[in-house]
Amino acid sequence: MGLETLLENAVxxxxxxxxxxxxxxxxxxxxxxxxxxxxxxxxxxxxxMFDISRFGAEMVRFSPRQSDLLLVAGTISYKQxxxxxRIYEQMCEPKWVIAMGACTSGGAFYDNYCTLQGIDKMIPVxxxxxxxPPRPEAVLDGxxxxxxxxxxxxxxx
Amino acid sequence: MxxxxxxxxxxxxxxxxxxxxxxxxxxxxPARVTDVLRFxxxxxxxxxxxxxxxxxxxxxxxxxxxxFRVAYHLYSMVRxxxxxxxxxxxEAKPELPSAFGMWKSADWLxxxxxxxxxxxxxxxxxxxxxxxxxxxxxxxxxKDYDIKKGQWLSEPDDLMDQLxxxxxxxxxxY
Numbered sequence: 001m002g003l004e005t006l007l008e009n010a011v012x013x014x015x016x017x018x019x020x021x022x023x024x025x026x027x028x029x030x031x032x033x034x035x036x037x038x039x040x041x042x043x044x045x046x047x048x049m050f051d052i053s054r055f056g057a058e059m060v061r062f063s064p065r066q067s068d069l070l071l072v073a074g075t076i077s078y079k080q081x082x083x084x085x086r087i088y089e090q091m092c093e094p095k096w097v098i099a100m101g102a103c104t105s106g107g108a109f110y111d112n113y114c115t116l117q118g119i120d121k122m123i124p125v126x127x128x129x130x131x132x133p134p135r136p137e138a139v140l141d142g143x144x145x146x147x148x149x150x151x152x153x154x155x156x157x
Numbered sequence: 158m159x160x161x162x163x164x165x166x167x168x169x170x171x172x173x174x175x176x177x178x179x180x181x182x183x184x185x186x187p188a189r190v191t192d193v194l195r196f197x198x199x200x201x202x203x204x205x206x207x208x209x210x211x212x213x214x215x216x217x218x219x220x221x222x223x224x225f226r227v228a229y230h231l232y233s234m235v236r237x238x239x240x241x242x243x244x245x246x247x248e249a250k251p252e253l254p255s256a257f258g259m260w261k262s263a264d265w266l267x268x269x270x271x272x273x274x275x276x277x278x279x280x281x282x283x284x285x286x287x288x289x290x291x292x293x294x295x296x297x298x299x300k301d302y303d304i305k306k307g308q309w310l311s312e313p314d315d316l317m318d319q320l321x322x323x324x325x326x327x328x329x330x331y
Contacts, residue, residue, distance in 0.1 A: 079290040082313045112304055113297040114289065 017155045024068075024094065025150040026056040028143070031067035033087060036074030038101040041133040050136040055143050064090040069146070070123075073133075075103040076116045088123045096150070098142050099125045102132040159183070159203060159240055166196055180239050187244040190229070191254045194242060197231055198259060205231035205240055208256065211266035213274040215300045217248075224248040227276055229256070246276065255281040273298035283322070290314050 030052075032042055046052050046060060061067040064087045076084055088097070099119055102108035105128045107117035119125060126149060129142040159181045160174025170189035175182050185193045197205040210230040217224055223245040231240050244253060255278040256263040267278040268287040275296040278284055286293065290310040295302055 078307050078310055079314060082310055086313065113302065113307055116307070 020155045021151055021153065024155075025147040027059075028055075028057040028069040028096070028146070029059045029061050029067040030057055030069040030071045030098075031061050031064055031087075031091070032071045032073055033084060034073045035076060035080065036103065038073035038103070038133040041136065042071065042073050042100065042139065045136040045139045050140060052140065052143070055140065055147070057143055064088070065092065067091060068095050070095065070097045071100055072097065072104045072119050073100040075108070075110060076119055076122075077114045078116055079114070081116050081119075081122045084119065085122050094153075096126045096146055097123060098127045098129060098139075098146060100129045100139060100142070101134055102130065104128075105130065108132060159197070159238075162200070162203065163193055163196055166200075167192055177241070180241055182241045182243060185242055185244050187246055187253055190227075190242065190244050191256055191259070194229060194231070194256055194259060197240060197242070203233060204235040205233045207232040207234065208260040208262045208266070209239070211256070211263060211270050213270050213276050213298075215274060215298065217300045221245070225251050225274065225276060227253060227270065251275060252277045252279055254279055255284075257281050272296070275299065283319075 032039060034040075034042060044050060046058065052058050057069065064070070068091065070088055070091060072084065088095075097119075099105045103110065103115070104119045104125075107115050111117070116122065127142045127146045129138050131138050134142075160171060160183050163183060164171040164174070167189070170186050170192055171183050172186060173184040175184075183193060194208075197203050208229065209232050210228070212228055214226045214228070215224065216226060225246040225248070227244050227246060229242040231242065232238075233240070246253065251274075253276060255267055257267065257278070257280065264281075264283070265287055267276075267281055268284060270276050271278060271281075271284050272286040272288050273296055289297065290308075291314050292310050293308050297304070
C-alpha cells in the first residue's frame with residue numbers, strides 16, 4: 001500500500017523545484033560530528049522530549065556518505081580539523097552544515113594554541129547555533145532556519 | 158624523613174629536602190633522578206610504587222637560575238603518602254634520564270612533558286608528541302610561546318605507524 005492508493009487516479013501538479021526542495025528540507029539526514037558536551041545535548045534533541053523527527057531529521061547516520069546534514073557538535077582542535085574536512089568532503093551533494101554551540105561557531109573561551117577558532121575556518125557553515133551548550137530548542141530552531149534556507153535555494157537548472 | 162633516608166642511601170644525589178603543603182619534596186641531581194626514583198619505589202619501608210604524574214614548570218618569568226623544573230609525583234599505598242621529586246634543568250640542555258623502564262605510566266607522561274615543554278627524556282623508546290599534532294613547531298606550555306598562536310595541520314595524524322611499531326615489538330610493553 002503506497003501513496004498512489006490514496007491519490008487513486010488524481011493528478012497533482014507542482015513545480016519540480018518545489019517538489020525537490022520539499023523533499024530535501026523535510027528529510028534531512030544528520031551526521032553528528034560530536035566531540036564534546038554539545039553532542040550530549042544533541043542526544044536530548046533526538047530523544048522523545050524534544051524529538052527531532054517532528055522535523056523529519058531523525059535519521060541520524062554515522063556515515064558521511066549516507067547523510068546530507070553535518071552537525072558539528074563540540075570543540076574542534078587543529079589536530080581534528082583535517083579529519084572534519086575529510087568527513088565533509090566524503091558527504092554527497094547537496095549537503096549542509098550546522099555549527100552547534102560556541103566552540104564550533106568561533107572557538108568559544110578556548111582562545112589558545114590548540115583550538116580551531118570556529119569550524120568556518122575549515123568548512124563552509126550554513127547555520128550557527130549559539131549557546132554553551134545550546135538548549136535543544138535552539139538546535140531545533142537551527143534546523144527550522146536551515147529548512148527555510150533550503151527553501152530559498154535554486155534547485156532546477 | 159623520606160628525604161633523609163634517600164640521602165643516607167644515595168648521598169649527594171639528593172640536593173635538598175623540604176616539605177610543601179604536607180608533601181615531602183626532594184630536589185635531586187638531574188643525572189641521578191632515576192636512582193632516587195628506583196630507591197623510593199624499591200625500598201620496602203617506602204614502597205612508592207605508583208607514578209602519578211610527570212610534569213614541568215617553565216620558570217622564565219620567575220627568575221629561576223635554571224629555567225625548567227621537572228616534577229615526579231609518587232604515591233605509596235603502604236604509607237598512604239605522596240612524595241614529590243623535582244629536578245632543575247638548564248634551558249640549554251633540558252635532558253633527563255627516562256623512567257620508562259620503571260613505570261609504564263612514565264611512557265605517556267614523559268611524552269606529554271616532551272610535547273608541551275620540550276624536556277628530552279633520554280632512553281625513552283618512543284619520545285614523540287602526544288597531544289599536539291605532528292606538524293606542530295615549538296612547545297606551547299613554554300611561557301615564551303604565544304598562547305594564541307594556532308598551527309595548522311594539513312593531513313590527519315596517522316597512528317598506524319605506531320600500531321605497526323607495536324605489532325613488530327619495537328615498543329616495549331605496548
